[in-house]
Amino acid sequence: MLKKRVVGVVTIKNGWAVQSFGYRQYLPLGKPEHLVENLDRWGADEILVQVIDRSANNLGPDFELLERLGGLGLETPLIYAGGIRSESDGVKLIQLGADRIVIDSLLHDDLSSVRQLSARLGAQALIASMPLSWQDGAIEWLNYRQRSASLISPEIMNIIESGVISEVLVTDWMHEGKSGGFDQNIVSQFPLQNVPLIAFGGLNATEQMAILLQQSNVSAIAVGNFLSYKEHAIQKFKELLADMPLRLAVYESKWSLLADV
Amino acid sequence: MSYTTVGIVDYGIGNHTSVMHSFRDLGFRVRISAGIKVLSSTDILVLPGVGAFPSAMHALHQRDLVGYLQEQAREQRPIIGICLGMQLLASASHEHHFTTGLNLIPGEVMPLTHSKWHIGWNTVECIQEDPLLQASDGESFYFNHSFSYQGPAEYQVCISRHPEPLTSVIRRGSVVGVQFHPEKSQATGRTLLKNLVEGLVHA
Amino acid sequence: MSDIQFCKRCLYSTIHPLGLTLDEEGICSGCRIHEEKDSLDWTARWEMLERLVKPYRNQDAKNYDCIVPVTGAQDSYYIVHLVKERLGLNPLLVTYNKYFNTPLGIRNLANLRIRFNCDILYQNVNPVSVKKITRSTLRRFGSIYWPILAGQTVFPVQTAVRYQIPLIIWGAHQGLEQVGMFSHEHEVEMTRRYRKDHDLMGHEADDLMSIFDTLQEKDIWQYRYPDDHDLNAVGVRGIYLGNYVRWDPKAQHEQMMREYDYRTAAFNRTFDCYDYVDCFNYMDLHDHLKLYKHGYSKVTDHASREIRFGRLTRNEGLALVRKHEQAPLKHLDQFREWLGVTSGAMQFLMDRHRNPEFWKQIDIGKWEFNGWSARHGDEESAANESPECPDIFEGNDSLECGRDAKYITIGKGWP
Numbered sequence: 053m054l055k056k057r058v059v060g061v062v063t064i065k066n067g068w069a070v071q072s073f074g075y076r077q078y079l080p081l082g083k084p085e086h087l088v089e090n091l092d093r094w095g096a097d098e099i100l101v102q103v104i105d106r107s108a109n110n111l112g113p114d115f116e117l118l119e120r121l122g123g124l125g126l127e128t129p130l131i132y133a134g135g136i137r138s139e140s141d142g143v144k145l146i147q148l149g150a151d152r153i154v155i156d157s158l159l160h161d162d163l164s165s166v167r168q169l170s171a172r173l174g175a176q177a178l179i180a181s182m183p184l185s186w187q188d189g190a191i192e193w194l195n196y197r198q199r200s201a202s203l204i205s206p207e208i209m210n211i212i213e214s215g216v217i218s219e220v221l222v223t224d225w226m227h228e229g230k231s232g233g234f235d236q237n238i239v240s241q242f243p244l245q246n247v248p249l250i251a252f253g254g255l256n257a258t259e260q261m262a263i264l265l266q267q268s269n270v271s272a273i274a275v276g277n278f279l280s281y282k283e284h285a286i287q288k289f290k291e292l293l294a295d296m297p298l299r300l301a302v303y304e305s306k307w308s309l310l311a312d313v
Numbered sequence: 314m315s316y317t318t319v320g321i322v323d324y325g326i327g328n329h330t331s332v333m334h335s336f337r338d339l340g341f342r343v344r345i346s347a348g349i350k351v352l353s354s355t356d357i358l359v360l361p362g363v364g365a366f367p368s369a370m371h372a373l374h375q376r377d378l379v380g381y382l383q384e385q386a387r388e389q390r391p392i393i394g395i396c397l398g399m400q401l402l403a404s405a406s407h408e409h410h411f412t413t414g415l416n417l418i419p420g421e422v423m424p425l426t427h428s429k430w431h432i433g434w435n436t437v438e439c440i441q442e443d444p445l446l447q448a449s450d451g452e453s454f455y456f457n458h459s460f461s462y463q464g465p466a467e468y469q470v471c472i473s474r475h476p477e478p479l480t481s482v483i484r485r486g487s488v489v490g491v492q493f494h495p496e497k498s499q500a501t502g503r504t505l506l507k508n509l510v511e512g513l514v515h516a
Numbered sequence: 517m518s519d520i521q522f523c524k525r526c527l528y529s530t531i532h533p534l535g536l537t538l539d540e541e542g543i544c545s546g547c548r549i550h551e552e553k554d555s556l557d558w559t560a561r562w563e564m565l566e567r568l569v570k571p572y573r574n575q576d577a578k579n580y581d582c583i584v585p586v587t588g589a590q591d592s593y594y595i596v597h598l599v600k601e602r603l604g605l606n607p608l609l610v611t612y613n614k615y616f617n618t619p620l621g622i623r624n625l626a627n628l629r630i631r632f633n634c635d636i637l638y639q640n641v642n643p644v645s646v647k648k649i650t651r652s653t654l655r656r657f658g659s660i661y662w663p664i665l666a667g668q669t670v671f672p673v674q675t676a677v678r679y680q681i682p683l684i685i686w687g688a689h690q691g692l693e694q695v696g697m698f699s700h701e702h703e704v705e706m707t708r709r710y711r712k713d714h715d716l717m718g719h720e721a722d723d724l725m726s727i728f729d730t731l732q733e734k735d736i737w738q739y740r741y742p743d744d745h746d747l748n749a750v751g752v753r754g755i756y757l758g759n760y761v762r763w764d765p766k767a768q769h770e771q772m773m774r775e776y777d778y779r780t781a782a783f784n785r786t787f788d789c790y791d792y793v794d795c796f797n798y799m800d801l802h803d804h805l806k807l808y809k810h811g812y813s814k815v816t817d818h819a820s821r822e823i824r825f826g827r828l829t830r831n832e833g834l835a836l837v838r839k840h841e842q843a844p845l846k847h848l849d850q851f852r853e854w855l856g857v858t859s860g861a862m863q864f865l866m867d868r869h870r871n872p873e874f875w876k877q878i879d880i881g882k883w884e885f886n887g888w889s890a891r892h893g894d895e896e897s898a899a900n901e902s903p904e905c906p907d908i909f910e911g912n913d914s915l916e917c918g919r920d921a922k923y924i925t926i927g928k929g930w931p
Contacts, residue, residue: 054475080691086709
């Protein structure tokens, strides 16, 4: 049976892994490589590295980061987000070891490149990232570079509906980092209800995670900041969600100090 | 440290680092090459792959590896195909347009029937007895594809359900194909790769 | 590194090795999190701490309630005071022999366990392995402290597993206190990730073995972090008192000096007299290497802390930094003898780690410094003024404690 996924997110700004709050405040965490390899050891179902200052600075994807991550010998599927401008960017990222890629700015700038990426790499490799908020009874889609929000355009709905992208990462950007902050409306009011969604942003309350995981249109939940507060955060979430269709928590054993293992 | 050497076929498609690390961490030696001499010096060949079937076959033809791989299979040399690499083992694929494959395990690669793609961790069920796969029966592995193998039942060792059954492991003699990514499937993937290599090399 | 920016409030810059972010007003993440010290309800947070430790109290006195890592310095007195006397827990103290022990540190540690009447475990890794590791890390990373940081952060965790005492209680979280890595409200706990990233400079014990041919498993296995399975089986958990108590090292140390006879000493390279008194090298060679590699040293950490507490102005802090950070070393020869390195070789090894961003060689043995303190843009006016350097710390003893300035050997017996 296909399981749902707990995705570990590492947010990167200025080359540093950071905590991100409401797309506005950032606290330093450390080297991205160490957070990524830690999530790998903990058994995250997928690891998403999102480099948030690439498109805003016209820098293109952080290929060097992916090369460094490749050297770590990770055994977990890796998703890359940040700065993808074209089909060739996407192809290069897959060549460098990303299993799937995420586009945000490209949805605003160049939909034909999105179609080209999909044709070339396969829709399963392509995820659309949409920072959303629930305002006055409507879903608003944030253009983070311009700091402006609008309704989701018909062109975007078309791209999603036609199967050009396989999943949509819906981020409750306002409530990022806020304990229990995820706004359920982001998912329940998403205009297309038969598209697989990855829910993200202020998700740490297991009751809320359970509600989401039980919905047929949610294929995964993603957690960022909250994974850095406790040891074995991924495993602890999974244990509290034991009834859910998730892969079981795993605790690596290499050199045990205990007599009978 | 084992002296078993794994030869990863480098045909310019996809990233070999993950696969290489997986085998190295298991204690195997690894060579990555498109050269026939190097590949022939290894104990087992691994055909990884990501992307589209036609470009991959084109790349193999360009490097004169198609005939070589077919000859190796005839000589009962162990070969493992991973993800797209498994699909290449088949007779043909319908991805984009009809393209002939390596034909090492007869069958055709068709679009998934009930959903457009298969993404995530899914369990693998053995429908035939095979000592190589026994220990992995019921375990979860990571899938990320939109086409799958359809072919004679005798070559299908394991299926996965999405929710309809699709072929997840095929085998014909010394040639094995896995639709999922064992190198991205953490501990269960490591165990499977170890069993496959040791089982096939010492058969 | 041409985009190095400074916080408007403290003396930290965006190239801080732990990472540092500046907000739209130019105030750093460390200062912002520090503001919580004056806005959070610490009474309520103490009650949270009481609830947190409650399940770990052993009803039958058959085992310790928790592990408390201690040294002869560094807030240890205050931590034990909080754990034993305010929380009423029964701790097992654990300490790691750093080799560079001052008589004052040994005296303080003995006084600690006696005054608070606690049981204590010492870990002493064999000198051959420690010196081999130190030689390699000095040469390659410019660090003499890896075995100490590794030992201090892992021995308590290994003890928790082996003795099946799940709760480990630490004092302050360095990332939170210095650069605001976490809010107090995140209640961050001990993680293997933080240890590898920030305590061990990115290299765990087995990584050292891969990097250095000279090191074998028998030299490094003592520093291995327990695996996830063991940690989970015992339920090991490391908490930080600084998340529940308004952490103020100066005030705390002074209280411990008054009430428990914690003894302190003045240093050349900083104005703080209360910390690191247990080590001949932390505020000496180790601090000197920090200046070489990172362009700033511990006195900047102390100054930034005191600025945030409002006990120093930014200018006073900067003046103190400039006064102390280039002070000459006092205990280098003793370190060289201990490691078995000649004077010339030692300077050569050290110079290799001068970061060219901060150091320019102008002649043999002569270097020009362009580190953090030289980049505030006020260097001309600073040279003309002689600002007040307030004396707000007072040591009441010396590192040597009336003896020779020699490392105290653990387990030597008496005399």
